[in-house]
Amino acid sequence: MAADIAEQPDVFARLLEGPPAAAIAEVAAEIAARRPRNVLFVGRGTSDHAALYGAYLAEIRLGLPVASASPSAITLYGARPDFSDALVVGVSQSGGSPDLSGVLSAARETGALTLAVTNNPESPLAQAAELSVDVSAGHERAVAATKTYTAELLALLLLVEGIRAGDGRLPEAERAALAALPGLAAAALADRTAEELAQRYRFAPHMVTTGRGYAYPTAREAALKLMETSYVPTLAFSGADLLHGPLAMTDTDVPVLAVVGDGPGGQSMREVIARLKERKADVLTVGPQGDLGVPAVDERYSPLLDILPLQKLALALALARGENPDAPRGLKKVTSTL
Template identity: 35%
Template sequence: MKLSIMAKEAREVPAVVAQQLEKNEGAMQELVASLKQLNPRLIYIIGRGSSDHAGVFGKYLFETEMGIPVCSAALSIAGIFGKQLNLNGAVAFVISQSGRSPDILKQTESAKKGGAFTVAFVNDETSPLAELADAVIPLSAYEEKAVAATKSFIATLSALLHLCARWSDNNALFDALNALPESLQKVIESPNQLSASYLKDTRNTVVLGRGFGYAVGREVALKLKEVLGIHAEAFSSAEFIHGPVTLVEKKLKLIALNIEDESASFHTDMVNNVRARGAECLDLGFNADAFVSNVHPRLSALLLMQRFYLDIEHIAIEWGLNPDTPPGLNKVTKTQ
């Protein structure tokens, strides 16, 4: 069976993560030395699309593990309104696969002008962004030809985890990260979790997660739109109860992302609440699977995404869609 480009690239993730960890260790040590000297009071995330979703993961990661406030840049502030922010004492994490989007470059220039120390998490090490940033952490995902990001997204999460582990001197997290490629490979070999039958005739759906599950839930919703043409929106499972839960009366199908961490019991309570109201909800995750039972809770979301990417690619093929080139999309999006 001939695999799509998206499927091939998603299956490269374990090798990408393993090589990235080895390649970036020296750069991480240098960056950590600079960050410890800077002692930033704020992490400012610059990114769009999947890169912005990776930034939400970074928010939960660095606030949870290091207590540093994290916020996302509103790119229109510099690009459209022409306003300059005071970012003295901040570090800006700029996340981009291509490193060539005009709005990302302009916001990076603005962040530097505002006093921020800029770090590019970028796949193309020859890009304008790599030249512009004060420090570069290569994603090392190689060329990604499918429009829908897969390996570059998970590679961004692993790079953020690598930095966090070294910056916070969290040896347990670093050791778990080194074992991640093996777990990712086992996930690739595991059964599908999301099926075409569940999504059959679905035009709208809601993705529910909590904490790190919500962070990757935004990426899940985006891919349902991009690859399958299904309108999907991500909510924190707690936030969904505050109003949007009325959508359940429309017989909406939901997808629950289950992460085995401190948020698990709270998320489960909210999902059970939604089910009690008559919602049909499918669970995704590896919480009860023995072969990933010892995975560090900060890494569970990466396993979920690995399986999800393969599942939606399979559904797209089954539905006669081209997962590699969704209509109306380009690999590099040029916005101001």
């Protein structure tokens, strides 16, 4: 897991240059030309969190209605919704789960433009889709996904911005800003604060993660990483949902990891942080001014950096608790569901 985490700056650089970037631009141009009227994402686990990030991008940057598919409706109940004029995007590191391939196959049969975003371009998911994007993360050693997650995020960012441009070609200012990401990721990973904080949560019986807007997928992914590597029950809430009831369970014994960026999502978290402090909750903030600091970037880019110290925290916490983060109990790299 440590090796996978450390490779993320190189993965970013690889996606931003040469054949991978050109391939994503070509797919983006094709989607733009087809002019979908809505977008449907489907994914599981970590990839579902990447898909949630893609949903925020598509709604905010493309102005398209976005929804999340319910695979069981198609694979278990045999439903065949009318997907005409929709872009249906399957996101999966392995591309091997039959339910995701089933959704894309059904969507393609009923009129959708289908796209697979995966780390395995030869996978069943990629074969089921009309279009495919290879996130080019390389082999991931650990069961817990790290570099494939951020590669999916970056691929979706490039894809959405390419669609927005119309021809897949990003504006010069956008390309320049993205070119800084590998160096910023390396700087975030060089900070050892996450390792130092692991002892603080070694005996935590449960935790909460929270964020709003682009930060919400980060909160959900951080919760999953903590659960699958350290076995700490962790609940993830949007900042707004946290105030609608779950806030009542927070107190000094419930550590809260709050992702707080510089954009509108981060600004809206100020009330959440204030309310948590009223509850005397143990709050750890992640962001440019946070306890776990990351470089300040455009809010769209923040999820690619905010998750890095949280991955390191999950790794360090697992080790502090005497667990093996590379081989979580009961889990394997490829999970197949119907």
